Amino acid sequence: MMPRTSSTDGYDYIIIGSGIAGLYTALLAREKGSVLILTKGSISDCNTRYAQGGIAAPIGENDSTILHMQDTLAAGAGLCDAEAVRILVEEAADRIADLIRYGVLFDTVNGQIALAREAAHSVPRILHIGGDATGEYIEVTLSRRVRESGVRVLEHCLATQILLQDGGIKGISVLDTYTGQTEEYDCRNIILATGGGGRLFKFTTNSEIATGDGLSLAFFAGAEITDMEFFQFHPTALRLPGVTPFLISEAVRGEGGILRNDKKVAFMADYTAEKELAPRDVVARSIVYEMQKTGADHVYLDVTHLPPSQVTTRFPHIYRFCLDVGLDITKDLIPVAPAAHYQIGGIKVNTWGETNIPGIFAVGEVACTGVHGANRLASNSLLEAIVFGKRIIEKSLQAHSSAGGVKQVEAYTFKAHKKISKTPRLNLPVLQWLMWDHVGIIRSGKDLEYMTDLLASWEISMQKPTDRASYELSNLVTIARLMAEAALLREESRGAHFRTDYAQTSPVWQKHITFKVEKGGGRGGGVM
Ligand SMILES: Cc1cc2nc3c(=O)[nH]c(=O)nc-3n(C[C@H](O)[C@H](O)[C@H](O)COP(=O)(O)OP(=O)(O)OC[C@H]3O[C@@H](n4cnc5c(N)ncnc54)[C@H](O)[C@@H]3O)c2cc1C
Numbered sequence: 001m002m003p004r005t006s007s008t009d010g011y012d013y014i015i016i017g018s019g020i021a022g023l024y025t026a027l028l029a030r031e032k033g034s035v036l037i038l039t040k041g042s043i044s045d046c047n048t049r050y051a052q053g054g055i056a057a058p059i060g061e062n063d064s065t066i067l068h069m070q071d072t073l074a075a076g077a078g079l080c081d082a083e084a085v086r087i088l089v090e091e092a093a094d095r096i097a098d099l100i101r102y103g104v105l106f107d108t109v110n111g112q113i114a115l116a117r118e119a120a121h122s123v124p125r126i127l128h129i130g131g132d133a134t135g136e137y138i139e140v141t142l143s144r145r146v147r148e149s150g151v152r153v154l155e156h157c158l159a160t161q162i163l164l165q166d167g168g169i170k171g172i173s174v175l176d177t178y179t180g181q182t183e184e185y186d187c188r189n190i191i192l193a194t195g196g197g198g199r200l201f202k203f204t205t206n207s208e209i210a211t212g213d214g215l216s217l218a219f220f221a222g223a224e225i226t227d228m229e230f231f232q233f234h235p236t237a238l239r240l241p242g243v244t245p246f247l248i249s250e251a252v253r254g255e256g257g258i259l260r261n262d263k264k265v266a267f268m269a270d271y272t273a274e275k276e277l278a279p280r281d282v283v284a285r286s287i288v289y290e291m292q293k294t295g296a297d298h299v300y301l302d303v304t305h306l307p308p309s310q311v312t313t314r315f316p317h318i319y320r321f322c323l324d325v326g327l328d329i330t331k332d333l334i335p336v337a338p339a340a341h342y343q344i345g346g347i348k349v350n351t352w353g354e355t356n357i358p359g360i361f362a363v364g365e366v367a368c369t370g371v372h373g374a375n376r377l378a379s380n381s382l383l384e385a386i387v388f389g390k391r392i393i394e395k396s397l398q399a400h401s402s403a404g405g406v407k408q409v410e411a412y413t414f415k416a417h418k419k420i421s422k423t424p425r426l427n428l429p430v431l432q433w434l435m436w437d438h439v440g441i442i443r444s445g446k447d448l449e450y451m452t453d454l455l456a457s458w459e460i461s462m463q464k465p466t467d468r469a470s471y472e473l474s475n476l477v478t479i480a481r482l483m484a485e486a487a488l489l490r491e492e493s494r495g496a497h498f499r500t501d502y503a504q505t506s507p508v509w510q511k512h513i514t515f516k517v518e519k520g521g522g523r524g525g526g527v528m
Contacts, residue, residue: 010186017193019046021364051135054128076373169359196343227345237339374495
């Protein structure tokens with residue numbers, strides 16, 4: 001079908017995605033020009049609305065930007081961009097003030113903003129709303145403001161291709177998933193706010209939209225993609241047969257929740273002195289080892305020793321969800337296991353959200369600003385979206401640099417792939433199981449070799465996508481390949497990336513792995 005071109009002059013800004021990154025950036029962009037938001041589901045379909053714990057900011061009496069920076073750098077295991085982290089913590093308070101101005105009402109105690117503690121934060125610094133419904137409140141408030149602001153929002157519109165002209169941005173090609181029509185929209189700036197790719201894995205806390213679309217689109221447009229081997233697995237998602245792996249927030253352990261094995265014995269002290277408050281990767285791996293020891297497919301999270309009123313007021317959302325599936329968490333242990341949670345790597349951007357392609361910006365989970373390094377500190381992602389969203393709009397007012405925003409890297413080709421004898425048929429459940437088993441929490445060179453070969457052969461044989469499901473599957477295969485290739489290259493363990501054949505951190509690998517499509521359509525990468 002021939003595309004219909006919908007705008008003659010083009011928009012000043014096209015923003016793809018309606019999570020916190022897209023909505024907040026759109027509100028700022030609207031003050032500077034015309035804005036179109038494209039989103040593939042309804043406006044409320046996103047990961048943002050599932051965020052529970054809250055949003056980190058160093059605003060407490062005993063806190064400081066230095067402490068927040070130190071905690072973020074420590075979690076990042078040597079790979080954070082220190083300048084990006086400095087910006088994150090120093091601009092946090094002003095961006096929280098923006099959210100409050102937009103109508104976001106954070107929980108308070110005695111008239112002061114209430115601050116919770118989460119794992120690997122040295123002091124309480126997590127602002128929350130409705131106890132554990134932070135994301136939902138932010139999403140509802142910002143969408144209402146967007147609706148009121150005159151921003152045009154097109155729902156059920158799937159971005160399928162970035163259109164380039166003279167080395168810069170022309171616009172975006174979109175599939176209207178209701179009518180099946182393809183449309184093209186022109187713009188001066190495109191802001192990718194499409195979220196992560198957590199649906200790559202069998203067990204995931206992510207919503208159905210998290211299929212790596214923006215990353216894949218940007219990759220094929222020539223953007224640099226970096227740090228893809230780092231994917232964060234949350235240690236505690238509900239594990240009950242037939243029930244979605246609903247997140248049991250970090251804050252539950254922060255509040256005193258204890259992890260117990262299937263014999264009800266507390267075990268975290270056997271693995272780390274920080275016990276339940278160790279960084280996510282350490283807790284997730286400890287749980288996997290404990291499950292391997294006992295043969296169970298879950299451990300338990302215990303809050304039965306806490307006063308019931310503390311549990312129900314601090315975690316009303318979790319309490320209600322569990323009650324609906326038959327668990328009263330004030331009396332019953334919660335069966336939990338790790339699940340895929342957050343894509344740390346992404347489209348490489350500088351501290352102004354610029355990619356290497358003039359006019360293309362990325363923000364939120366799809367972007368890699370470098371603030372998370374090799375592992376994200378809990379509750380820093382909502383903050384990252386607003387801090388760098390604001391900077392994108394400031395930067396967009398200046399003329400685009402012809403070289404784009406980030407330093408270009410040398411081409412480096414993906415490993416030559418071997419033909420595998422029995423190629424399983426590609427479909428979503430098969431991809432998700434294989435990624436969980438081979439590119440998940442604990443990896444090995446052998447498994448990664450197999451997956452890179454398999455993904456390469458799937459890529460070659462894949463049909464051209466025609467509808468939302470086939471576009472999403474194709475995008476997932478692309479990001480799976482980027483992740484598996486990077487994980488195979490990184491012969492060490494660091495942060496969220498753990499390999500049994502290279503279990504130690506190596507100073508040789510204190511660097512980033514970046515991939516980029518070679519001129520002529522081939523795929524390449526650079527290590528820097
Ligand atoms: C269960 C859960 C709990 C979390 N808790 C916290 C927390 O407490 N604190 C914290 O800081 N972080 C938390 N996170 C992480 C955080 O919520 C996300 O990183 C953040 O919300 C991402 O925001 P975003 O705007 O980048 O993406 P999203 O909110 O995922 O939005 C992406 C948007 O892009 C749209 N989109 C995607 N592809 C296309 C396409 N091809 N065309 C058109 N539209 C497209 C989607 O439909 C969606 O609207 C949590 C995540 C989960 C899953």
